[in-house]
Amino acid sequence: MAQPMLHGMEIVEEIEGSGGLGGVARMTEVIAALETRRTELIEQLRSQRLASWEEIGQACGMTRQGASRRWSQQAQATSFGDAAAAYRRGRPPYPSSAVDWLVPSTAKSVLDLGAGTGKLTQLLAAREGLAVTAVEPLPAMREELVATVPSADVRDGSAETIPLGNKAVDAVVVAQAWHWFDAATALPEIARVLTPGGTLGLVWNIRDHRVPWVAELDRVLHRHTRQEIDTAPSIGTPFHEVERLDVRWEHALTRPELLDLVASRSYVITMAAKDRDELMHQVGELLDSHLDLRGRKNLTMPYITRCTRARLS
Ligand SMILES: C[S@@+](CC[C@H](N)C(=O)[O-])C[C@H]1O[C@@H](n2cnc3c(N)ncnc32)[C@H](O)[C@@H]1O
Numbered sequence: 001m002a003q004p005m006l007h008g009m010e011i012v013e014e015i016e017g018s019g020g021l022g023g024v025a026r027m028t029e030v031i032a033a034l035e036t037r038r039t040e041l042i043e044q045l046r047s048q049r050l051a052s053w054e055e056i057g058q059a060c061g062m063t064r065q066g067a068s069r070r071w072s073q074q075a076q077a078t079s080f081g082d083a084a085a086a087y088r089r090g091r092p093p094y095p096s097s098a099v100d101w102l103v104p105s106t107a108k109s110v111l112d113l114g115a116g117t118g119k120l121t122q123l124l125a126a127r128e129g130l131a132v133t134a135v136e137p138l139p140a141m142r143e144e145l146v147a148t149v150p151s152a153d154v155r156d157g158s159a160e161t162i163p164l165g166n167k168a169v170d171a172v173v174v175a176q177a178w179h180w181f182d183a184a185t186a187l188p189e190i191a192r193v194l195t196p197g198g199t200l201g202l203v204w205n206i207r208d209h210r211v212p213w214v215a216e217l218d219r220v221l222h223r224h225t226r227q228e229i230d231t232a233p234s235i236g237t238p239f240h241e242v243e244r245l246d247v248r249w250e251h252a253l254t255r256p257e258l259l260d261l262v263a264s265r266s267y268v269i270t271m272a273a274k275d276r277d278e279l280m281h282q283v284g285e286l287l288d289s290h291l292d293l294r295g296r297k298n299l300t301m302p303y304i305t306r307c308t309r310a311r312l313s
Pocket of ligand 1 (some may be wrong): 120
């Protein structure tokens with residue numbers, strides 16, 4: 001005869017046994033096993049497109065954003081390595097006025113955290129008298145980084161475990177990467193490696209949707225998924241004097257570079273191959289048919305570069 005289904009508290013009592021340290025150890029083991037298995041099931045559901053983040057969130061007692069942040073962010077954060085070359089070709093640099101604003105002219109040393117292929121690192125390295133360290137967790141990105149900015153001190157590490165001593169740098173900058181960090185761990189870690197009064201700068205390039213073809217491109221991209229990023233996050237203690245700056249500018253790029261820009265988005269890299277092919281096809285169609293784009297080999301992508309700067313107390 002089939003066993004009747006046990007409910008949560010009955011299972012807990014069974015694992016707990018007579019309690020004490022033995023009970024705690026058994027519970028810890030079961031929680032870890034459950035967590036691993038839940039992640040596997042969620043990965044299966046997502047890869048076979050059997051459930052949306054909304055439904056997974058409901059099943060886990062979380063919001064859609066909470067579930068997708070928890071399970072897709074990890075996969076996406078580690079996805080860039082698969083498309084490091086496309087990233088280097090297609091992603092824009094940062095305007096020099098933004099870089100100048102983010103790193104005080106008095107700084108003698110700077111850390112580029114989550115440096116990727118070195119889009120920002122190379123602009124920092126061009127500043128005379130500034131010693132540049134770049135930390136990046138993914139080997140494929142680091143490979144591109146070392147080749148692009150040979151003068152930088154490139155290190156393996158993460159925002160949560162920065163491979164630098166205390167008070168090592170005058171400024172830390174994070175380009176297009178803050179949203180991947182566990183801010184609660186990263187913030188004190190950044191404070192640890194900064195000299196007193198040092199600065200933290202965050203920056204994101206945002207496509208300017210007021211231009212009709214850019215709005216159309218984003219509609220195509222977001223048909224598949226929408227990645228909400230807070231580009232003006234609050235920065236808590238021990239930082240203060242939080243300031244913001246928006247810089248508008250345009251990036252010249254070719255049609256293949258625009259396709260690389262799309263292909264290097266984390267959510268595109270982690271898509272099923274069939275969906276990715278379909279998306280790239282739709283972007284190609286837009287380039288061929290939109291009145292402002294068709295027949296053009298050279299394009300200009302309008303950007304708003306959104307910067308945040310804060311000072312260590
Ligand atoms: C969108 S890319 C930005 C790269 C580069 N800063 C730029 O501006 O082109 C995000 C980078 O953050 C890195 N990253 C993700 N999670 C990280 C973490 N916890 N600590 C440090 N870097 C991380 C990724 O490997 C990736 O290279």
